[in-house]
Amino acid sequence: MVHVLGVQLPDYQYARFALTAFYGIGHKTAHRLCARLQIHDKCKVRSLTPHQITELAAFLSSPSTSIPIPRFPLATPSYKPPPASTPLAVLKEETKKLSQRAWADPLRNIKIESEARRVVKDNIAHQRMIGSYVGKRHAMGLPVRGQNTQNNARTAKKLNRVDRRG
């Protein structure tokens, strides 16, 4: 079992699916996260290296302050790589020179766990504060989006409140 930011990721699950255990991460975000961390689709959580887990935890703890990754240069069909004895510093320098600036990364704007729940709470609190219909319905514990209340409405009656759990 791997624990990342308080969430348990079972070993036997694919990493791409296990990441959806975080509140605020769905399948699309999980796919993008795996691509960012160079985790292939069929990688299980038990196959993740400690470096990948550390990177994942570091990224998820603060997505907005993560370092933007440049677009690395890719070999053309006629590219001949330099010999293997080339020093790493030289390779890093060349890669940096040829890397292109990264475009806007949608992953930097994601909010997970407590931040995501706070956003939902704040939105409902705002609706209540301005005295809107939506806010009143949340306060009464009734459906908000125009559903029938003569019958059904069980979920709204169970879950809707001003300090609704996200």
Place this chain on the structure above:
Amino acid sequence: MLALSVRQRVACQLFASTSSSPLVQTRSYATQPKKGQIVKQASQGFKGKKDTFSGQMEPAKKDKKMMAFQPLPVSQLSHPLFESDRPDTLNLQSFHPEMLTRVVESQALKFPHNDNDPFRIFGLPRNILVEFRLLSKPCSVIRSVTIDAINKLDAASEKNSKESRVVFTGPRGCGKSFLLLQALQYCNARDWLVLYIPRATNLVNSTTAHTYDMRTRTYLQPIFAYQTLQRFLKVNAPRLEQLRTQTEIEIERCPPVPPGTPLVELMNIGFKDQCHAPTVLDAVLAEIGKQTTFPVLLAVDDFQALYCKSHYRDQHFSAIKSYHLSMPRLLLEYASGKKSFARGAVFGALSMSNTTFPLPLELREALSLEYDRSYGPYVKRQRELVNYAHGLERLAVPGSLSVPEAASVFEVWMKDRAVPSKPNDELFLAKYSEASGNAGAFVWKGLLSSMSA
């Protein structure tokens, strides 16, 4: 007493564990609970599970209990109907390279079984693996196209592999993968160095680790390279032990390998650390490309997958092209002639049944394959893929078996007791006509799916 038919064998295999013997009688549901193990049984009636959030009760799921039927444990299955060892009724000659002439056309020959069997070590395409599990012995029928392929291999053994880059084409189920296996066995028996990739889709479908490398500017696949190196050494060990490096080889964070080092020692560097495996594999193939002692066969099934878009994504979520992945790039370089073996050939087999990686336009045009749709000049062709597909030679596998070839196939399955009804000429001709002679349809949809009494 009749032994189990093929369909019953298939049903048993669904419950069998994965082992090397053809029929293993293991059924987990037959085992009794161990001593001291408490088996909890769900109580009858409505009993709810408390929902902590709302306080409402939910009905519990009822456990299934097998009251009337308790299967026998495996040790009590002593009836001859369950016997797994059957007498050998398939008396076939062995697949020997000297025998392969026009005389043995339409005859079924069994593949030899030895310690360094390339099938067992490299693996097989999925449909052929299932077929070989059903048959009592892996075998195949020698067709006229087999002799053509073998003649090409004999000619290629003296030439550079740049001049012998052949792709087997044909409709679905015509026998391209089988033909590639026959070529592989022939080369292995003739003392060639063989490298076989049974499922090239596994290189591009994001099932193996990938990592960006600054030096090669590609995404390395270290685990796949490591496994390929291991399998290559295991199959070709006696030949590789005779070869030595001809130039100095540099490997990252390792001292350079001097010329004259045995190739096996070079490969051991790749085994010690997986991250060196891609560089070592590249170097090994370059070295065996220079030597002229043994010809080399590079055989790739699902060849079209190398020319398709991969399922990998880079850090910015753009799709990674296949030639930016280390293993497909290596195979594409040998297939296009950018790298070559001094003696040998590159053989590929298309897979027309794979819808995830269909035949791309660039490869279709390079092989001059007909298509019912016409692609005009305004459809974009990727320049790099056109480059990689340039110079490939096509070997068309006939879409239908000839009657003698189909008769041999029928005889093999008949002797293996796969045909449920009485095997006679009428059944044979009926199934042959229904399949229009297509080998895959004849076996799977004709013989094995037959419900006639």
